Amino acid sequence: MIAGQRVAVVIPAYDEERLVGRTVRSIPAFVDDVIVVDDASRDATNEAARAAGDARLSIVRHDRNRGVGAAIGTGYREALGRGADVIAVLAGDAQMDPRDLPAVLQPVLEGRADYAKGNRLGWPGAHRRMPLARFVANHVLSALTRLATGYRLSDSQCGYTAISRRALGALDLAAIYPRYGYPNDLLGRLAILGAVVVDAPVRPIYGEERSGITIATAVLRVPAVIARAFFRRVFARRPRPEPLRCESGS
Numbered sequence: 551m552i553a554g555q556r557v558a559v560v561i562p563a564y565d566e567e568r569l570v571g572r573t574v575r576s577i578p579a580f581v582d583d584v585i586v587v588d589d590a591s592r593d594a595t596n597e598a599a600r601a602a603g604d605a606r607l608s609i610v611r612h613d614r615n616r617g618v619g620a621a622i623g624t625g626y627r628e629a630l631g632r633g634a635d636v637i638a639v640l641a642g643d644a645q646m647d648p649r650d651l652p653a654v655l656q657p658v659l660e661g662r663a664d665y666a667k668g669n670r671l672g673w674p675g676a677h678r679r680m681p682l683a684r685f686v687a688n689h690v691l692s693a694l695t696r697l698a699t700g701y702r703l704s705d706s707q708c709g710y711t712a713i714s715r716r717a718l719g720a721l722d723l724a725a726i727y728p729r730y731g732y733p734n735d736l737l738g739r740l741a742i743l744g745a746v747v748v749d750a751p752v753r754p755i756y757g758e759e760r761s762g763i764t765i766a767t768a769v770l771r772v773p774a775v776i777a778r779a780f781f782r783r784v785f786a787r788r789p790r791p792e793p794l795r796c797e798s799g800s
Contacts, residue, residue: 551582552652553659558583558634559651560625562618563642565591567598573640574602576648582606585628586642587621590614595642608632618709619732623723630718638712646710650752654712657748664717664745664794667703667733668710668752679754691772695734698780699741703749706734707772710752717745720794731775738779742786743794 551557559581563570570586577584586599588611599609610628612621622639629637636658640646650668657663670676671692677685688707695706711733720743727735740747 552580552655555635555659556582556633557655557659558585558629558632558637560622560629560637560639561586561599561642562589562621562625562639563587563591563595563599564589564615564618564621565593565595566642567591567594569644570595570642571598571602572644573642573646574599574604574607576644577604577606577640578648578651581638581651583608583629583632583634585610585625585632587625587628588612589616589618589621599642617729617732619726619730619735620728622732623726623728626713626718626723630715635715636712637715637718639709641709645755647753647755650710650750654710654750654752657750658712658714662746663748664714665740665747666712666750667705667737667747668708669703669705669749670708670752670754671705672749672751673754676754680756684756691734691776694773694776695737695779698734698776699737699783701737701741701747703737703747705749706737708752709733710750712750717743717794720745727775729771731772734772734776735779738776738783740794741779741783745794 559577561573563586584604584606586609588596590612610624626637654666657666692706726732
């Protein structure tokens with residue numbers, strides 16, 4: 551535990567046999583539960599995760615590929631069932647530095663936020679560390695997401711996150727967009743709930759990982775999800791329910 555709260559880490563993984571073991575082995579000792587969700591991988595992702603030999607590890611496997619958002623939703627439900635108070639998400643491709651996990655968790659652990667989202671774009675020298683196309687695309691999609699949700703977030707597409715048990719309890723996890731675009735849909739739903747969402751600085755890491763994001767996804771699918779989030783928020787029924795707020799947030 552950390553700060554008297556049970557912490558879980560969810561690792562969505564699809565065809566990540568090369569790197570998922572490294573990711574599992576990197577999880578800090580203060581984490582109580584490590585949950586790998588194998589999204590029907592075609593390789594030895596399951597075996598590679600298990601070979602990491604972490605006693606905290608549990609593996610949930612989808613019987614068919616459902617998408618990264620669906621995998622995270624499965625991990626969230628598993629973590630809630632294990633009594634987690636705060637649940638973080640790290641990708642299975644070792645693209646997220648575990649040294650940044652305390653900074654991502656801290657706003658939620660302290661009750662200052664319902665959801666903390668990694669911000670790679672604000673890291674010193676990010677424009678040199680990130681591929682140019684990704685750097686530009688993330689800026690554009692983040693600007694659109696700010697307009698759609700009202701949140702002043704710098705890096706909407708970053709998957710390094712932490713969320714409170716209370717916030718998850720207010721969400722319909724089965725309704726969240728299941729594939730790339732899920733972070734934008736989730737932010738839109740949190741905005742309707744009145745959740746407090748904050749940035750957390752994280753290192754941009756690019757190396758051995760293979761991105762599954764296509765040009766069509768970045769140019770068509772994700773903007774469509776953002777547009778839907780905008781209209782859902784604009785036309786949300788009034789009066790709204792009592793806003794979801796973190797314990798000490800405003």
